[in-house]
Amino acid sequence: MKRIKPTPFQGHVVTFMARSNLGRLHMDAETLLRVSPEELAQALLNRRRLLKDQLPTVIRTLEAEEQNLAPKVDRAVENHKRANDIVAKLKSTRDSSQKVAHGLLPKVRGHRDSLVESGGMVSLDPDWKKEKLFEELDDIEDSIQTSALDHKAEKKMIDRRKKLIEQNEKWLKERRQMNPEMVDYVDSRREMSHLFKTADKSHRDMIKAVEKAQPLHEKKVAMQAEIREIRRVLDRAKELLAQSDDAIGHWERRLKDGFGELGLGFTDLLAAKKRVAEGGDSTFARKTKPNNQKKGKNSPRKGKSNKSKQPAKVGSGKKSVESVSEPTAPAVEAADAPSRGGEEE
Template structure:
């Protein structure tokens, strides 16, 4: 169909064709719109839930990481303190073992002797109780003796306490690290779930918005073209058509001429500035 054929078509017929097209869109869009709304309603809570679970796991991971790092830092400081004490003790002439091997051997021998007497004697329950109490007293006396020797060397006690506490802190740090690694896998899975549903949500939201706009536009167009067709009012829409029919330029040709004129004027202005 050339320009003459288009000009030969009555405005009312063209308007009716446009109106029919808009009516069809107005019939089709609501169904699609409801489907997209359903997708959005389904995806929104799932995306929200996945995001909240992911963030919750992230917070746990962050707390465990802080716990691990803090424990490692404190343990390192305690080991450094223990080493400082050790160096000091060495420089001052060494340190005494508060529980030397000979003392432990002596205690072991006494306990073994009492145990042998208990096994070989045919005493009463009171006799057995006496042996057991003696064994308890020996152990208690030995522990008190060790404590006294330790107390006489406060730096030794501090060094041992520091090392013991540092080892406990390292155990805590390892547990926190293991828990963090385990949560990292769950976090990855939850993040993938969130990305899946967030993508579905944004896609459904975008489609819903476009369809809403299309429906609104179609409804406005329906009212516009219905009014034109019913009142057979097309005069203001035929200005360009009348001009072309009378031998004038089309709106596209006019726009092109205006553009060329503007570009020509700009070139003249540029040359004038150069001169």
């Protein structure tokens, strides 16, 4: 199973989809504190412009790859379906043959027990009769092959052979008519044996068919997963491209007019920073405090005070990080309403 050679642009789509570290810098706390809202907004704007430039090529590449892979997936599905149909047919033959054969088993046993009790367990075509017939036929065949016979004598020998066969068939027919129960026993046993042999052969063939179908199943599953991933990434790339103009316009206005309240779709991105600066709870504290309080009620510790911890004050080191970093990724990202789904925090 092969795919067309991916282009360098395809890596960008995977990056955008999988939230990789493309364009990110590893910063310590001090470096992060020095990042201004303007710098973060400019980075988001640059990323959106990069997406707008590269996504059309990425989309064309993914569409070509999907078109190339789709017929192969269809063939893999069809091949697996045909293999499964063969397995199902053989299984049906095996099961039906076994069912009928098992149904005949009591009948065969009943005939046999009855014949043993009545003394009628005789061979309808005894060996001595077959041996005598074969000897006479061999003599006739030897005479035809080794003797210099004219066409009349040869015809006479052939007629004699025909008559012997007819006489033997007549003798067997009369013997069968004289032993109807034996006939039923022989016929039932022969049919049961044939059905069991058919079931055994169908089972062996089914096992072989299953072994042949397994690689086809694995190939189908792998190719379906591959094209499903391509389509997922393609849909995401189209979504990002559709958001590009709105997102670029959003961040251009932010850089021009600021990060406060600007009207519909432009909420105050610095609200969280202001709240922390005034002594309020950070976004993290507001989200986690109810859970901590609930946990404390469910499993209180002896000797510990149940008083809730006070939020960090403006003078503490941790609070300083919170107050400066709050308006960066989470806050600025939250206001990007038209392009919220396409940005990474």
